[in-house]
Amino acid sequence: MPKLSVRNLSKSYPNGDNEVVEVLDNISFDVHEGELLAIVGPSGCGKTTLLKIIAGLLEPDEGQVVIDGEEVQPGHNRVGYIFQQESLFPWRSVRRNIQFGLEVANINSSEMKARVDEIIEIVGMEGLEDNYPHEISGGQARKTEMARSLVVSPDILVADEALSNLDAQTRNHLQEEILRIQEKTGSTILFVSHNVDEAVFMSERILIMSNIPAKIIAEYEVDVPKPRIRTSPECLLYRSDILDVLKVEQEKAMSQSRQKQSVSI
Ligand SMILES: Nc1ncnc2c1ncn2[C@@H]1O[C@H](COP(=O)(O)OP(=O)(O)O)[C@@H](O)[C@H]1O
Numbered sequence: 001m002p003k004l005s006v007r008n009l010s011k012s013y014p015n016g017d018n019e020v021v022e023v024l025d026n027i028s029f030d031v032h033e034g035e036l037l038a039i040v041g042p043s044g045c046g047k048t049t050l051l052k053i054i055a056g057l058l059e060p061d062e063g064q065v066v067i068d069g070e071e072v073q074p075g076h077n078r079v080g081y082i083f084q085q086e087s088l089f090p091w092r093s094v095r096r097n098i099q100f101g102l103e104v105a106n107i108n109s110s111e112m113k114a115r116v117d118e119i120i121e122i123v124g125m126e127g128l129e130d131n132y133p134h135e136i137s138g139g140q141a142r143k144t145e146m147a148r149s150l151v152v153s154p155d156i157l158v159a160d161e162a163l164s165n166l167d168a169q170t171r172n173h174l175q176e177e178i179l180r181i182q183e184k185t186g187s188t189i190l191f192v193s194h195n196v197d198e199a200v201f202m203s204e205r206i207l208i209m210s211n212i213p214a215k216i217i218a219e220y221e222v223d224v225p226k227p228r229i230r231t232s233p234e235c236l237l238y239r240s241d242i243l244d245v246l247k248v249e250q251e252k253a254m255s256q257s258r259q260k261q262s263v264s265i
């Protein structure tokens with residue numbers, strides 16, 4: 001049984017002129033237990049919308065989200081979410097940020113300390129527990145957010161372009177860290193990105209989303225053993241195949257927007 005099944009999700013938004021913009025068009029896919037699945041798509045294609053629906057933060061117009069064979073409803077808390085923007089509480093130390101979800105769940109203090117200590121060690125934030133968010137780097141903040149999500153043992157972790165605001169070197173380092181953390185915890189991770197290299201370096205599978213109304217237009221099984229070498233011929237081949245698909249998609253979107261402009265003139 002897949003860990004997560006997304007079935008026939010569709011979603012539109014009102015555009016302010018009494019019209020709706022169709023963003024997701026009948027999206028279906030599975031994520032398997034322990035898998036790292038990437039979804040790559042152009043900016044504005046509905047990646048954040050999709051993750052919010054999966055995490056129960058937004059209701060779809062149609063379709064279901066199924067976790068461990070059971071349909072979940074908006075408001076469920078089975079998914080850990082790493083947002084695109086940093087979301088640590090500035091008034092809490094690293095440790096108290098990480099333990100937030102355990103406080104909400106009323107976990108007793110000795111168990112809370114044990115679980116927080118364990119996850120701090122796994123993500124490699126030892127020695128920084130008492131620092132505040134302004135006293136740590138961007139990469140360390142992302143690791144703290146990951147720890148905050150993982151400490152409550154979510155069924156799935158979703159990450160929304162979580163590394164896109166980092167410099168290239170930190171980003172590469174964090175990609176390796178996430179792989180290491182995933183290996184230790186066995187977590188199921190779904191991340192969206194517009195960075196093809198990142199997806200090829202990290203994922204077991206990659207789905208490509210089209211422009212809106214977004215569909216899944218291609219799927220790649222990345223058949224390269226880990227640890228991968230970013231510049232290996234196998235990785236570069238996946239990269240160029242995926243970039244080709246995205247280029248065709250971008251050209252299609254540009255010609256559609258030209259047609260629209262000429263109709264409105
Ligand atoms: N709350 C909203 N109301 C109306 N339109 C929205 C809303 N949220 C997103 N959109 C629109 O839906 C489309 C997809 O947005 P989003 O899911 O954020 O895409 P992505 O994360 O891929 O950049 C965009 O065109 C965006 O402007």
Ligand SMILES: [Mg+2]
Nearest residue numbers: 047048084160
């Ligand atoms: Mg987004």
